[in-house]
Structures are given as C-alpha cells and as structure tokens.
Amino acid sequence: MDKDIVGQQRSVFKSVMFYVTLGGLFCFCVFPIAWMVSTAFKHKDDIFSSPPKFIFEPTLENFHHIFTEAPILHYLQNTIIISVITTIFSILVGVFAAYALARFRFRGKEDLAFYILSIRMFPPIAAAIPIFLIMKNLGLLDTRISLIIAYTTFNLPFVVWMLRDFISSLPHELEEAAMVDGKSRMGAFFGVTFPLLMPSLAAVSTLCLIFSWNEFLFALILSQRDAKTLALGLTEFMTWREIGWENIFATATILVGPVVLFSFLVQKYLVRGLTMGAVRQ
Amino acid sequence: MAKVTVRNVEKYYGKVHAVKGINIDIKDKEFMCLLGPSGCGKSTTLRMVAGLESISKGEMLIGDTVVNDLAPKDRDVAMVFENYALYPHKNVFENIAYPLRIRKYSDSEVQERVQRAAKILEIPELLDRGIAQLSGGQKQRVAIGRAIVREPKVFLMDEPISHLDAKLRTHMRGELKHLQRVLNTTMIYVTHDQLEAISMADRIVIMNLGEVQQIGTPDEIFNHPYNLFVAGFVGDPPMNFLECELVEEGGQTYLRNGGMKVPLQPAQIEAIKSTKISLNRKKAIIGIRPEDITISKEPRKDAHIEGEVYVTSPMGKDVVIEVESKGHHLKIITSINNVFDMGENVSLVFDTTKIHIFDGVSTRAVF
Numbered sequence: 136m137d138k139d140i141v142g143q144q145r146s147v148f149k150s151v152m153f154y155v156t157l158g159g160l161f162c163f164c165v166f167p168i169a170w171m172v173s174t175a176f177k178h179k180d181d182i183f184s185s186p187p188k189f190i191f192e193p194t195l196e197n198f199h200h201i202f203t204e205a206p207i208l209h210y211l212q213n214t215i216i217i218s219v220i221t222t223i224f225s226i227l228v229g230v231f232a233a234y235a236l237a238r239f240r241f242r243g244k245e246d247l248a249f250y251i252l253s254i255r256m257f258p259p260i261a262a263a264i265p266i267f268l269i270m271k272n273l274g275l276l277d278t279r280i281s282l283i284i285a286y287t288t289f290n291l292p293f294v295v296w297m298l299r300d301f302i303s304s305l306p307h308e309l310e311e312a313a314m315v316d317g318k319s320r321m322g323a324f325f326g327v328t329f330p331l332l333m334p335s336l337a338a339v340s341t342l343c344l345i346f347s348w349n350e351f352l353f354a355l356i357l358s359q360r361d362a363k364t365l366a367l368g369l370t371e372f373m374t375w376r377e378i379g380w381e382n383i384f385a386t387a388t389i390l391v392g393p394v395v396l397f398s399f400l401v402q403k404y405l406v407r408g409l410t411m412g413a414v415r416q
Numbered sequence: 417m418a419k420v421t422v423r424n425v426e427k428y429y430g431k432v433h434a435v436k437g438i439n440i441d442i443k444d445k446e447f448m449c450l451l452g453p454s455g456c457g458k459s460t461t462l463r464m465v466a467g468l469e470s471i472s473k474g475e476m477l478i479g480d481t482v483v484n485d486l487a488p489k490d491r492d493v494a495m496v497f498e499n500y501a502l503y504p505h506k507n508v509f510e511n512i513a514y515p516l517r518i519r520k521y522s523d524s525e526v527q528e529r530v531q532r533a534a535k536i537l538e539i540p541e542l543l544d545r546g547i548a549q550l551s552g553g554q555k556q557r558v559a560i561g562r563a564i565v566r567e568p569k570v571f572l573m574d575e576p577i578s579h580l581d582a583k584l585r586t587h588m589r590g591e592l593k594h595l596q597r598v599l600n601t602t603m604i605y606v607t608h609d610q611l612e613a614i615s616m617a618d619r620i621v622i623m624n625l626g627e628v629q630q631i632g633t634p635d636e637i638f639n640h641p642y643n644l645f646v647a648g649f650v651g652d653p654p655m656n657f658l659e660c661e662l663v664e665e666g667g668q669t670y671l672r673n674g675g676m677k678v679p680l681q682p683a684q685i686e687a688i689k690s691t692k693i694s695l696n697r698k699k700a701i702i703g704i705r706p707e708d709i710t711i712s713k714e715p716r717k718d719a720h721i722e723g724e725v726y727v728t729s730p731m732g733k734d735v736v737i738e739v740e741s742k743g744h745h746l747k748i749i750t751s752i753n754n755v756f757d758m759g760e761n762v763s764l765v766f767d768t769t770k771i772h773i774f775d776g777v778s779t780r781a782v783f
Binding site: 311317322330 | 498
C-alpha cells in the first residue's frame, strides 16, 4: 500500500516536472516573438519603461509610421513578388528535374544528383561576389529578377532533392499503369503522379517561400532601392542617430506575421512533407 | 484479339544481358505462361511486350504489326501488375473507368462497361469505395477489371496473385483461367509458381538466365522436359536426380551409381545411341519423379536403392518421404496410409519406364 502511494507520488512529480520543463522551453522559444509583437503595438514611452510593461494601451501609430514615412509597402510588395515567383519557378523546374532523376536511368545520374545537392551545401557568402559581378555585368542590379535568379539558384537543389525522394517513394507501376491505360509519359505524370505529389509540393513550396521571404544576404548585395525586400528594409530604421526599435519591431511583425500564419495553415503538410520518405514502405 | 511474336529479342541493361535472343510465338486467344525463377527475364519480356521496356535487339509483333517503337498506349494491350498499381486518389469505379476516360468514352458507355466488368468480377458493390478500403483479393479484382474494361488485343499479367494468401490463390487460378476463356483473348501470364503455370496455361515458356529453356504444353513440359533445369523446376516435390555412369557390360546397358544399377530398356538405349553419345563410362543423369518411385519396408530383389528414412512430411492424403542413401537424398510420394519412421531402412524401386535420362555434360534430355 505504502509502495503504491509512493509510486503515485513519484508519477505525479514526474508529470509536474515534465510540464514545468515544457512550459519553460515554450516560454524561452515564444517569448522573443511575443515581445517583438507586443512592442510593435506599444507607444515609444512604454517600450523603454522600467520596469518593462506587460500590460499597456496598444497603438497602431508604429505601423502607421512605417507605412507612411518609409516605403515598407513597396518592400513588402517586392518580398511577396520575389518569394512567390521564386517558389513557382523552383517548383516548376525542380519537379521535372526530380522526376528525371527519380525515374530514368542514364549514365552519371548519381553524380549529377550529388552535383545538384552540392550547390545547396555551398555557402552563399562564398558565391556573393561572383553573383554580384554577374548581375552587374547583366545590368540586373537592384532588379527583382536578379533576386529571383539568385534565390532560385539556391532553392532549386533543395526542391530537386526533396521531390526526388518523394517521387521515388511513389510506385513507378502507377505511371506505367497509366501509360498502358492510354496516357503518354507526360500524361501519366500529370494524371497520376502530380496529384499524389500535392502534399509534398505543398511542403516544399512552403519551405521555399520561407527561405526566400527571410533571405537577407543576396537582398543586401543585389538590391538598393527598387528591389529592396522587407528583411533588408527593416535595417533602414537603424541609423547613426538612433535605432527606431518601435519601427523595427513593427516591420519585423509584418515580416514574420504572414509566414507564421501561413505555416500554421499548412503545418500538417510541412510535417508530412518533412517526414515523408523517412520510412521506407 | 491478336497473336504475339517475339523474334530474336534481346535486352541489355548496361552490360547486363538480361534477355538473350528469345523466340516465342503466342497464338491468338492462347493462354501463355512465362515461367521461371526470379531474375530469369520473364517480367522483362512481358514489359517489352507492353512497351514499358525498350527492346535492345530483335522484333516484337502484336498481330502483324512490329511494335518496337510504339508507345504502350498505342499497342492496345492491358496489364495487371504484381502490386495492382491502383490509383490511390480515385475510387474503384474511377480506377476501372480510367482507360475509358482517357479515350473519351461517353459517360453512358463508361457506366455500362464498368458495370459489366464489375459484374464479371463480382465486385459491383465495391464501386464507390476507396482503394485503401479494399482487401488484397478485392484490389486484384479491381486491377483485372481495369484491364478487361477496354477489351484489348492482349492481356498481360505480371504475377497478379503472388501476394494473395494460399487459399485465395488457389481459388483465383480457376477464376483467371475461366475469365480468359470467357473473354476469349490472348493472355500472357508471368509467374514463378510452376503449379500456377501447369494448372492455367495452354502453353508454357520456361525461362532461365535470360534464355528460353522450353516451350510446350503443361503435359510436354512435365512429361518431356527438354533439359535438367526444366525437369527440376516443374513438379512438386521436384524431380530426383542421380549422377550415373553409362555402362555396357555383358551385353547389357545400364546406368550405374555406386551400388545402384538401372538397366536401360531398348527404347532408352536407342535414344541414347541416336544422340551419338559414346556409351561406355559416359556421364549421365537419371531423373525420376517422386511419384514414380515405390518405397518398401521389406528388402526387395528388384530394388534400385537401399536407404534410410531421413524425414517424412505429411501432405493431406499423401506423404513425402525423404530417403538418404550414400549421401544422396531422394524424395518419394506415397499414400499417407503407408507409415514410415525416421531412421527406418527402406528399399526403393524405380518405374524404369518413367525414368528421364539427361546428358551429364550438356544436361539436355536424351530420353
């Protein structure tokens, strides 16, 4: 009897400790984001108050300021256009490359696949100057196209590698059945393989979008004003005179907000996409 | 409905010579089995007929048309895959209807054909189900339904019942054979199961290592195997083999293995002579099926081999007895009523009219 009680107490203690630890980790991870978002809605005085204010009167003046006094809307527009087009282009090109690597036999296939993957392993900073020079010579500096090209260069290997695994996990007999039933190879791909790839495409597209949305290095090197993205535009509030924290946080909230929201909406595809192929069927 | 002709067809995968110059003539409306062990080239051959594999050399004809360069969709063949290859994002009706939808059949015609196929296969109640809800046997029927709905010239089946349980497999053998008769269409069926081939096919092509070993009816394959491989592959339990010497002594010709002597009959001697094999001390291999050996507890004067029971395996009304004799293991089938114990001494008598003789060097059948 005593042993049962002790056992129960230990079990309760373990549960409590588990949830306390989990809660602590949650706060550690979420607190910076929560602080950033809350600061975006604070008056300037409330931001620097001591002790820090957790309960305050919210205001939209910071957002009003960044949209009227700074070209944040333009940067946001650039970010959306560049991210979306990069994602679409990477998926369109990548899915066919992945299909070829997954389905066809040809000499040097594995070497080619590794070459494609190795681009992703390449540190972008090492390619920054060559890419800058290429864009300069092409007259593409400070254009959206230059960023789309740069982002696609580094997103494409990821797309190809991930989709190759997903396509390989689909039985090739499905396409063969469609081909015998009356489809061409391309018809079988669009009629059978593509619908089955949708969850994987959603996952890969989401990750592509996030990579492009958050990207800073190439935006810094290749854009100045016309093609400036939001991630880079945020730094405009750090001047030699002051650091406009309220504006930085408001801009950061706009930068992070859509991505977080989007991730919540597609999270089941993200998890499925990231773990698909992990277990051989 | 069409005949299929495979003429000197070869297939290379890089340096691997998977199919080595095979010739097969499949008649119109015939049920032809491609039989052989894994890796023999039977599935590759079937896939070349379907157009899913390119042909390295040779010609493939469906009817009178050379189809080497024709895409699968243009060959008018239908195929049932080993793992069924049903479209998981479509329900049963749409899976069966898919070939018709591709060809832009009207909705009414699609409905009529699918219902007819479902009725033949006894699955009309499954038409609105998802594929994931089906059992293995049901999936197989849906896969067959998708093949028959188009009424193609040739049906191709790549081990369609290999993943079913034993009882269902036995049932489906009869169903598939009946279906082929009802549809009256050429069918090429790939299997590694010799029992499936023997029980279903009009004729069988036995393949090994990319080559055709023999083409014949089940009776020809079973009773007149062309070589050692065919003899050992067909039959369950498989044929027993003993290496012997051909010996001519005292006016008699017989096969000798240690203490065993099997006298040869005139027809057998003639067959051997006609092959121009020199008789004396030439190596030969005797083949004798388990059902053609008589086993006896009592010593017999006409016994060919004396041995000891190694193990007995009851199989319903029969029992398979494995006998060991001087390092050789022979299997005998006898009635379950004949009880033998492990370690018991027995005598074996061969039915010499049923002996097969193979050349010990080339392994070709001599008799």
